[in-house]
Amino acid sequence: GENVEQHPSTLSVQEGDSAVIKCTYSDSASNYFPWYKQELGKRPQLIIDIRSNVGEKKDQRIAVTLNKTAKHFSLHITETQPEDSAVYFCAASRGYSSASKIIFGSGTRLSIRP
């Protein structure tokens, strides 16, 4: 079946440094790639997403890049802060035009060291 692989499973960075999380997907028909952040004890929430017609999207300190040829996309967090500590999930979907389900990666636990 379709699959999304996410790496690394855990990541620890010094406050102020950058963090990068990478995902690869298998379904070449995927065209929507969201990232969710789940803080401890809370529900996952969308932080940024990208569609397949663009290669990069930025929102303040976070950015997502997409390489459709290689079927991988990445989340970049710059100038990390303690509140960035959370579990991050990537996902891939064919979007609204298909009845197929969205597929999530296995998650990355990001810890920011003070």
Added chain:
Amino acid sequence: GAGVSQSPSNKVTEKGKDVELRCDPISGHTALYWYRQSLGQGLEFLIYFQGNSAPDKSGLPSDRFSAERTGGSVSTLTIQRTQQEDSAVYLCASSLRSTGSTDTQYFGPGTRLTVL
């Protein structure tokens, strides 16, 4: 507007009992998902409803698990003869899935199930 709601927020049951978990999606959302999340783990897909299509049940771990979605809105996840390994947080999510929209998932707060 109102987000996705789930009830109960916590459920403690004895091994062997049946439980029902409820999800109220955002009004008008055609897609509804159930996930299971054990402590410190990822999102385990259980079942997916999309409009009037047959549900994708490929993630249900055993025949003790079932779910229905009535009238394209509220969904109930039923676990029969609960086992201790069923203890987890059960998350529901809905998305709009219509022309011009993305497939953004809106998650409910979850139901924490504890099987003694």
